[in-house]
Amino acid sequence: MNIRSSRKQVTFAHPFTLSGYADLLPAGNYDVLVEEELLQGLSFEAYRRTSTHMIVTGRAGRAEMRPITEKDLEAAIGRDQAAPQPGGAE
Incomplete structure (x- = not known):
């Protein structure tokens, strides 16, 4: 089984929440890790996402995936982009 991993960074301009987690996360940059597996038996290369994790740094610098x-x-991300910008007209 061939697995590939990629990392991207997302930026939140406002504090936000994630479904399934009670805490409010601060605005800032967050790394997102994505793992995908190669689909076998096809005549072309295709991958299926197997997991997505966001790295959240908590108290005392402890990182959590x-x-x-x-x-x-x-x-x-959509809720963050739809939130009014400070000093902007509503």
């Missing part, structure tokens, strides 16, 4: 879904991540 929180499993999330792509749908929940996109929803959090």
